[in-house]
Amino acid sequence: MAKQCNVAVVGATGAVGQQMLEVLAERNFPIKELRLLASERSVGKFLEYNGEQHMVQLLDKDAFEGIDIALFSAGGARSEEFCPIAAAAGAICVDNSSAWRMDPEVPLVVPEVNPQDIAQYGKKGIIANPNCSTIQMLVALKPLHDAAKITRIVVSTYQAVSGTGRNAIDELRIQSGELLNGRPADCEVYPHQIAFNCLPHIDVFLDNGYTKEEMKMVNETRKIFGDDSIGVTATTVRVPVFYSHSESINIETEKKLSAEQARELLANAPGVRVVDDVANLEYPLAVDAAGQDLTLVGRIREDESIANGLNLWVVADNLRKGAATNAVQIAEIVLEKYL
Numbered sequence: 456m457a458k459q460c461n462v463a464v465v466g467a468t469g470a471v472g473q474q475m476l477e478v479l480a481e482r483n484f485p486i487k488e489l490r491l492l493a494s495e496r497s498v499g500k501f502l503e504y505n506g507e508q509h510m511v512q513l514l515d516k517d518a519f520e521g522i523d524i525a526l527f528s529a530g531g532a533r534s535e536e537f538c539p540i541a542a543a544a545g546a547i548c549v550d551n552s553s554a555w556r557m558d559p560e561v562p563l564v565v566p567e568v569n570p571q572d573i574a575q576y577g578k579k580g581i582i583a584n585p586n587c588s589t590i591q592m593l594v595a596l597k598p599l600h601d602a603a604k605i606t607r608i609v610v611s612t613y614q615a616v617s618g619t620g621r622n623a624i625d626e627l628r629i630q631s632g633e634l635l636n637g638r639p640a641d642c643e644v645y646p647h648q649i650a651f652n653c654l655p656h657i658d659v660f661l662d663n664g665y666t667k668e669e670m671k672m673v674n675e676t677r678k679i680f681g682d683d684s685i686g687v688t689a690t691t692v693r694v695p696v697f698y699s700h701s702e703s704i705n706i707e708t709e710k711k712l713s714a715e716q717a718r719e720l721l722a723n724a725p726g727v728r729v730v731d732d733v734a735n736l737e738y739p740l741a742v743d744a745a746g747q748d749l750t751l752v753g754r755i756r757e758d759e760s761i762a763n764g765l766n767l768w769v770v771a772d773n774l775r776k777g778a779a780t781n782a783v784q785i786a787e788i789v790l791e792k793y794l
């Protein structure tokens with residue numbers, strides 16, 4: 456990549472923002488000027504990028520002057536307010552929040568699945584990054600959908616606390632220490648103890664009894680696959696794991712796929728690593744997925760209760776492929792094709 460551009464990282468001090476800086480540096484993203492933005496709390500702090508210290512500046516309406524690409528991970532309210540301001544100043548925004556994902560004028564993109572949709576960024580100047588749980592599920596299901604057309608997905612998630620941000624990482628760490636020392640655990644980020652516990656509750660509850668996280672998996676899957684007929688039902692669970700989300704996925708397909716055929720399709724799919732050797736006790740693990748970008752897929756089995764069904768166990772790093780890496784991959788395509 457010979458071109459260089461000016462990049463703003465909005466929410467640079469957060470769990471995703473920090474990972475964004477690491478991924479940009481690792482992938483040698485050609486940055487001319489890097490602008491780190493956050494709230495008043497962080498103004499004046501220094502963050503390291505590529506061995507150099509950069510001062511955090513305030514996210515305000517003048518922060519996007521001269522910026523070509525703005526990578527947002529500062530929460531939905533900030534994205535709702537500032538993506539249009541950044542776009543009006545000439546930046547192309549890649550947004551990690553849920554604010555713009557279901558807007559029909561905003562493409563929702565997983566580069567391994569629907570990179571062609573990036574071409575529609577021009578209506579609002581915004582490209583949305585899907586929910587972390589949706590991204591890894593669709594990276595794994597895309598080759599199976601192409602080969603056999605998935606008609607229904609039943610998914611249960613086991614999601615790491617880093618998906619809630621840096622305060623939740625601290626909460627699990629502190630609660631674990633307190634409880635192991637026989638002291639009571641304070642709950643601030645989650646409504647119940649997360650250490651040594653599982654919470655079947657991610658994001659807010661909706662009128663239909665599902666959580667917003669569960670409905671994100673339903674609606675985002677349909678938008679990204681471009682198929683409103685696909686049945687999706689989800690149960691999303693927070694577990695006491697620091698990094699990487701795990702998912703148990705059951706699919707029904709129009710055409711029969713054997714486990715062996717699925718394994719072969721997945722072995723050749725972009726962004727996937729098959730880890731499926733139970734004889735040697737090898738299957739995807741959160742600790743192995745953390746810190747790298749591939750979506751690990753294993754425990755591939757035919758569902759013996761239906762004619763055309765498969766079960767899979769899918770694991771990926773939620774801060775990397777589920778957020779920062781997916782956003783930087785989108786930014787790389789934007790830079791190559793649209794700047």
Ligand SMILES: NC(=O)c1ccc[n+]([C@@H]2O[C@H](COP(=O)([O-])OP(=O)(O)OC[C@H]3O[C@@H](n4cnc5c(N)ncnc54)[C@H](OP(=O)(O)O)[C@@H]3O)[C@@H](O)[C@H]2O)c1
Pocket residue numbers: 465466467468469470471472492493494495496497498514527528529530531533551552553585586587617618619620621622773774777778
């Ligand atoms: N964690 C994940 O796995 C994940 C995955 C996909 C998408 N996301 C999305 O990414 C976003 C950030 O998540 P996170 O996990 O990184 O959260 P986090 O660790 O809590 O970080 C939040 C970031 O937002 C900034 N911020 C908060 N209020 C602000 C304000 N009023 N003005 C400017 N900046 C403000 C914070 O800056 P200060 O340091 O100044 O407070 C910090 O940089 C959320 O929208 C989340 O839904 C997260």
